[in-house]
Amino acid sequence: MNQHDLKNPHKELRSLLGTRFSTDDTVRDTHARDASHHQGALPNAVAFPKTNIEVSETVKICAKYNIPIIPYGTGTGVEGAAVATEGALCIALNEMNRILSVNADDRDVTVQAGVTRLQLNKHLVQLGTELHFPVDPGADASLGGMAATRASGTSAVCYGTMQDNVLGLTVITADGTVVRTGSRARKSAAGYDLTRLFIGSEGTLGIITETTLKLARLPEAIASAVCAFPTVDAAVNTVIELMGAGVSIARIELLDKLQMDAVNKYSGLEYEVAPTLFFEFHGSTHTVAESSKIAGTIASTHGSGDFRWATDETERKRLWQARYDSYYAALNRRPGSVGYVTDVCVPISRLAECIAKTKTVLKSSNLSATMLGHVGDGNFHVVFPLEPGNKDELAEAQQISEQIVDFALKMDGTCTGEHGIGIGKRAALKKEQGEAVELMRTIKHALDPQNLMNPGKIFL
Amino acid sequence: MNQHDLKNPHKELRSLLGTRFSTDDTVRDTHARDASHHQGALPNAVAFPKTNIEVSETVKICAKYNIPIIPYGTGTGVEGAAVATEGALCIALNEMNRILSVNADDRDVTVQAGVTRLQLNKHLVQLGTELHFPVDPGADASLGGMAATRASGTSAVCYGTMQDNVLGLTVITADGTVVRTGSRARKSAAGYDLTRLFIGSEGTLGIITETTLKLARLPEAIASAVCAFPTVDAAVNTVIELMGAGVSIARIELLDKLQMDAVNKYSGLEYEVAPTLFFEFHGSTHTVAESSKIAGTIASTHGSGDFRWATDETERKRLWQARYDSYYAALNRRPGSVGYVTDVCVPISRLAECIAKTKTVLKSSNLSATMLGHVGDGNFHVVFPLEPGNKDELAEAQQISEQIVDFALKMDGTCTGEHGIGIGKRAALKKEQGEAVELMRTIKHALDPQNLMNPGKIFL
Numbered sequence: 001m002n003q004h005d006l007k008n009p010h011k012e013l014r015s016l017l018g019t020r021f022s023t024d025d026t027v028r029d030t031h032a033r034d035a036s037h038h039q040g041a042l043p044n045a046v047a048f049p050k051t052n053i054e055v056s057e058t059v060k061i062c063a064k065y066n067i068p069i070i071p072y073g074t075g076t077g078v079e080g081a082a083v084a085t086e087g088a089l090c091i092a093l094n095e096m097n098r099i100l101s102v103n104a105d106d107r108d109v110t111v112q113a114g115v116t117r118l119q120l121n122k123h124l125v126q127l128g129t130e131l132h133f134p135v136d137p138g139a140d141a142s143l144g145g146m147a148a149t150r151a152s153g154t155s156a157v158c159y160g161t162m163q164d165n166v167l168g169l170t171v172i173t174a175d176g177t178v179v180r181t182g183s184r185a186r187k188s189a190a191g192y193d194l195t196r197l198f199i200g201s202e203g204t205l206g207i208i209t210e211t212t213l214k215l216a217r218l219p220e221a222i223a224s225a226v227c228a229f230p231t232v233d234a235a236v237n238t239v240i241e242l243m244g245a246g247v248s249i250a251r252i253e254l255l256d257k258l259q260m261d262a263v264n265k266y267s268g269l270e271y272e273v274a275p276t277l278f279f280e281f282h283g284s285t286h287t288v289a290e291s292s293k294i295a296g297t298i299a300s301t302h303g304s305g306d307f308r309w310a311t312d313e314t315e316r317k318r319l320w321q322a323r324y325d326s327y328y329a330a331l332n333r334r335p336g337s338v339g340y341v342t343d344v345c346v347p348i349s350r351l352a353e354c355i356a357k358t359k360t361v362l363k364s365s366n367l368s369a370t371m372l373g374h375v376g377d378g379n380f381h382v383v384f385p386l387e388p389g390n391k392d393e394l395a396e397a398q399q400i401s402e403q404i405v406d407f408a409l410k411m412d413g414t415c416t417g418e419h420g421i422g423i424g425k426r427a428a429l430k431k432e433q434g435e436a437v438e439l440m441r442t443i444k445h446a447l448d449p450q451n452l453m454n455p456g457k458i459f460l
Numbered sequence: 461m462n463q464h465d466l467k468n469p470h471k472e473l474r475s476l477l478g479t480r481f482s483t484d485d486t487v488r489d490t491h492a493r494d495a496s497h498h499q500g501a502l503p504n505a506v507a508f509p510k511t512n513i514e515v516s517e518t519v520k521i522c523a524k525y526n527i528p529i530i531p532y533g534t535g536t537g538v539e540g541a542a543v544a545t546e547g548a549l550c551i552a553l554n555e556m557n558r559i560l561s562v563n564a565d566d567r568d569v570t571v572q573a574g575v576t577r578l579q580l581n582k583h584l585v586q587l588g589t590e591l592h593f594p595v596d597p598g599a600d601a602s603l604g605g606m607a608a609t610r611a612s613g614t615s616a617v618c619y620g621t622m623q624d625n626v627l628g629l630t631v632i633t634a635d636g637t638v639v640r641t642g643s644r645a646r647k648s649a650a651g652y653d654l655t656r657l658f659i660g661s662e663g664t665l666g667i668i669t670e671t672t673l674k675l676a677r678l679p680e681a682i683a684s685a686v687c688a689f690p691t692v693d694a695a696v697n698t699v700i701e702l703m704g705a706g707v708s709i710a711r712i713e714l715l716d717k718l719q720m721d722a723v724n725k726y727s728g729l730e731y732e733v734a735p736t737l738f739f740e741f742h743g744s745t746h747t748v749a750e751s752s753k754i755a756g757t758i759a760s761t762h763g764s765g766d767f768r769w770a771t772d773e774t775e776r777k778r779l780w781q782a783r784y785d786s787y788y789a790a791l792n793r794r795p796g797s798v799g800y801v802t803d804v805c806v807p808i809s810r811l812a813e814c815i816a817k818t819k820t821v822l823k824s825s826n827l828s829a830t831m832l833g834h835v836g837d838g839n840f841h842v843v844f845p846l847e848p849g850n851k852d853e854l855a856e857a858q859q860i861s862e863q864i865v866d867f868a869l870k871m872d873g874t875c876t877g878e879h880g881i882g883i884g885k886r887a888a889l890k891k892e893q894g895e896a897v898e899l900m901r902t903i904k905h906a907l908d909p910q911n912l913m914n915p916g917k918i919f920l
């Protein structure tokens with residue numbers, strides 16, 4: 001769409017949103033990419049609505065003029081789901097940042113899509129609720145974006161993913177209708193589960209503008225520890241044994257030797273440079289003590305070093321901040337690089353085998369890569385810091401990623417545990433889900449016949 | 461469709477299924493209804509496929525001749541979802557009763573749709589796995605039917621509903637395609653969540669033929685108890701306080717005074733005839749002891765009697781069998797009656813209020829009714845034993861049910877916690893979900909353009 005064609009829609013959008021509609025180059029550039037190597041076009045403009053009605057009216061104008069719509073949260077995704085396409089309007093949700101209601105007795109909250117998880121958790125502390133929203137992808141992502149991506153992260157092994165922690169949504173569909181899904185009831189059998197259909201749909205079926213979320217109680221006791229292992233295999237087998245024994249663990253994260261080195265350098269820490277597990281235990285004082293003890297015993301039978309405990313909150317936060325910064329630490333190994341990150345998830349019994357096969361492939365590659373993962377779920381990532389614009393490197397990373405996906409699919413796993421499909425995993429999705437992708441496409445076409453909602457994402 | 465029109469399709473179906481295709485009157489009659497008052501037509505025939513391919517071929521024949529399809533599990537539903545419509549073929553899934561794979565290390569299992577939950581749990585014991593499938597609607601329902609209904613039951617407060625315990629499905633869609641959704645990975649962000657779209661779709665989008673289920677560990681310790689209260693209100697406030705305190709409870713069930721009387725008579729027991737809570741605690745010996753103690757303390761502050769503990773497995777099974785038989789015990793209050801049962805679910809903070817309003821309405825009614833519920837989830841039922849064919853009674857029960865639904869919706873609740881929509885809650889669904897129902901209808905039309913998959917269910 002050329003500038004001439006955009007004159008009328010831009011006039012209407014400016015009339016609707018005033019200064020919260022922008023065609024400024026810097027603003028457009030800021031909303032052109034996510035946190036990965038994926039590159040898109042510049043959006044033609046960026047809208048910053050504050051209400052459901054403003055999103056609805058914006059969508060109606062786009063539908064009228066056939067303008068593609070790219071919803072944008074915090075830009076912390078890594079599969080290109082928020083990357084713009086030619087001629088698109090970016091709808092940024094960050095001004096929809098109000099916490100609409102907190103029901104402490106029912107342990108639920110309703111927030112606008114742009115509210116971030118740290119913003120919500122800070123608010124819950126300020127209210128003195130002793131509740132928190134537990135899904136934790138590391139980045140301070142928006143809760144709407146997390147729902148759209150079906151995000152999870154370090155705490156999913158204990159608290160589940162976004163799929164498990166959303167009671168309902170407000171969604172603006174392709175024709176601008178404001179649709180409310182779900183309720184505040186803890187369970188329901190009321191028709192099709194549209195809530196979960198929109199969770200993980202990456203903006204291709206509608207724009208999530210509000211989420212009603214389940215909250216968890218802050219645990220009575222928390223203990224965090226770091227523990228080094230002689231090999232990745234020893235660490236992974238510790239995880240498999242712990243999960244098999246049903247030990248209650250809130251987080252259990254693997255970082256390989258190179259990743260630990262990167263973390264030490266990036267975060268100014270002095271952990272042993274060895275394959276390492278980061279643990280966190282939540283529960284009653286009794287449960288935490290019992291679980292920690294069992295974890296220590298099992299780890300030592302796999303040749304681990306001692307558990308290095310983070311005893312107070314400051315130290316615990318520092319430890320986990322290092323884990324959260326791992327992606328940026330990995331990129332920092334090669335200043336100026338862009339990240340390419342894999343994301344398979346396999347049944348836990350196959351995890352050691354899948355990681356071993358991956359390590360073998362990485363050894364014969366020219367690329368340097370680190371490995372880390374939410375191993376309690378069977379989910380791990382390989383991070384390649386790539387030279388921007390280097391096509392050979394990108395092709396090699398892609399080829400390795402495809403091999404890892406093939407390993408995972410042969411083990412009844414998935415090509416993406418938590419990052420989504422975006423533009424990066426479209427072929428892998430087809431390989432994994434086969435005929436089911438045609439069903440997804442039928443649903444997409446039915447709900448968005450003009451193909452304006454985040455077009456080009458999920459489907460090839 | 462008259463007999464002449466059915467000659468060719470019946471010939472083809474008989475050729476496909478042999479003696480597993482039946483037009484016998486008794487067989488048709490057996491598959492004409494569910495466990496409730498809802499009445500349907502006789503299906504024209506009943507098919508008993510054993511494989512995905514046979515279901516697929518059956519569906520293709522139906523599509524070719526425009527024959528409506530009614531999937532049928534164990535007929536234990538209560539909203540008429542399995543009730544036949546004029547000219548329909550009933551596809552009974554009970555011969556698809558094979559357990560296809562058990563992965564004890566990954567705590568998952570894949571079963572055909574006709575496998576019942578008790579069959580599966582018996583098999584898991586026989587294999588010596590120390591695992592069980594925890595979702596427990598009371599009836600020995602088929603796992604495919606439970607998935608199609610998004611069933612839950614007594615243990616949902618601890619283990620979740622079918623929504624939370626299914627990893628993937630095999631579904632035969634309206635054109636006969638065999639579609640596999642999900643994987644064995646514990647989490648995935650791979651495209652639209654078709655698994656959860658089919659869960660609760662009540663056969664209107666396709667026929668679930670296989671389910672891959674999460675299994676739970678058998679708890680180290682189990683304790684069950686029954687405890688009488690002076691009033692329903694005292695019992696409900698005990699539940700609200702226990703849930704608020706985060707006490708770990710596996711089941712917490714309310715039965716009112718009339719229901720306890722019915723249970724005593726039906727199951728030959730001698731419990732006190734008073735509002736009663738049935739408790740079950742699962743976990744480590746320590747956790748169970750701790751939770752039981754707190755529950756006892758909180759209950760006594762609400763004026764409860766003593767906890768009557770079921771100390772061994774036989775006694776525990778007897779206690780819960782009485783709870784499971786409650787529906788039939790309620791109907792037994794009036795021999796020969798048919799059941800009409802309500803199913804609202806509200807946020808826990810509103811439960812006492814919703815039950816109080818319901819009690820007030822019941823008091824001014826001519827109908828006798830009992831009340832029971834999965835109160836830890838905010839879910840409760842009123843059971844009316846109706847005289848078959850008595851239109852006045854049915855109309856009054858319906859009118860009361862609508863009032864209860866209105867109470868629940870005003871409290872951000874849902875018209876159905878676990879029974880589904882079927883034909884009984886179609887108007888209530890529209891009242892509850894509004895615009896979202898139109899989205900559901902769009903999806904239904906896209907996936908089943910001929911409207912042959914369980915037509916007339918969910919949508920008015």
